[in-house]
Amino acid sequence: MxxxxxxxxxxxxxxxxxxxxxxxxxxxxxxxxxxxxxxxxxxxxxxxxxxxxxxxxxxxxxxxxxxxxxxxxxxxxxxxxADYKSSAPSRPVAMGDQVIAYGDGVSRSFQLIKNYTSGGVTYARPITKPVAGSVIAAVQDVERREGVHFEIDVDTGIITFDEVPLDGVEISAGFEFDVxxxxxxxxxxxxxxxxxxxxxxxxxxxxxxx
Known part of the structure; x- marks a missing residue:
């Protein structure tokens, strides 16, 4: 493309x-x-x-x-x-803003997503253009740092962890993004x-x- x-x-x-x-x-x-x-x-x-x-x-x-x-x-x-970050407009980005996946004990790479929820229904929007330097992440509420614990491809929105997250653990992230x-x-x-x-x-x- x-x-x-x-x-x-x-x-x-x-x-x-x-x-x-x-x-x-x-x-x-x-x-x-x-x-x-x-x-x-x-x-x-x-x-x-x-x-x-x-x-x-x-x-x-x-x-x-x-x-x-x-x-x-x-x-x-x-x-x-009107919609450029993982958190509410009035709040700063935080590592627990969006649950992007759950570990399966095999995968290390996950797509960033932003969840839109209303009335018990959730739409998961793939985020493919995160802003460089804005991504923070956590595995089971434990902070992970870019360049130390994970790498982020800002051209695709794929986050790759150095270690495979354990099966069933929650993976979350906060970020700014472009369209x-x-x-x-x-x-x-x-x-x-x-x-x-x-x-x-x-x-x-x-x-x-x-």
Missing amino acids: SFHEIRFPADLSFGSIGGPERRTDIVQLTSGHEERNTPWAHSRRRYDAGLGLRSLDDVEALIAFFEARQGQVYGFRWKDW PVRFDTDRINVSVASFKAGQVPDVPVVEVRV
Whole structure:
């Protein structure tokens, strides 16, 4: 996959709008009931990068970033200011934030995930773009340190422990993360006059699977 491990300027993504999108197939039955199914196991996020722009310098930075990615060709990292860490927005990241797996006595590598729970139902979102230096982990509530007890692949979100966790032990982690995205357009229209008047370009960004 064509992907650049670079983050869209975080000061430009601040103020943008966006969030998760689901795809649902709905079949209306003759009885009036519905059958609802989804072909997607995971949600997909969309954003508008244009709404974070505040000056002509911001526009220039956006155009440079767009040109370097060759429009839609190369993906990149995006900071979703509404959802960018394992903990609640008001709390710092902690090693027990997310239970990512339970040991089986064989595996040493595990995918980082973030769990979303409501009404007794949990959705586990794979985290594939953790922020370098932000990941902390624990095995059965005992802290493990990066570079000493585990390594993290920041390109995939795979954490690998030096020692195999015992069968049944809880493995947890805390982290900050980015969303892998690409531009959802091959064109950016900017009017200097209208921008100064408070108008901003429409710059759609969409999450990609990695």
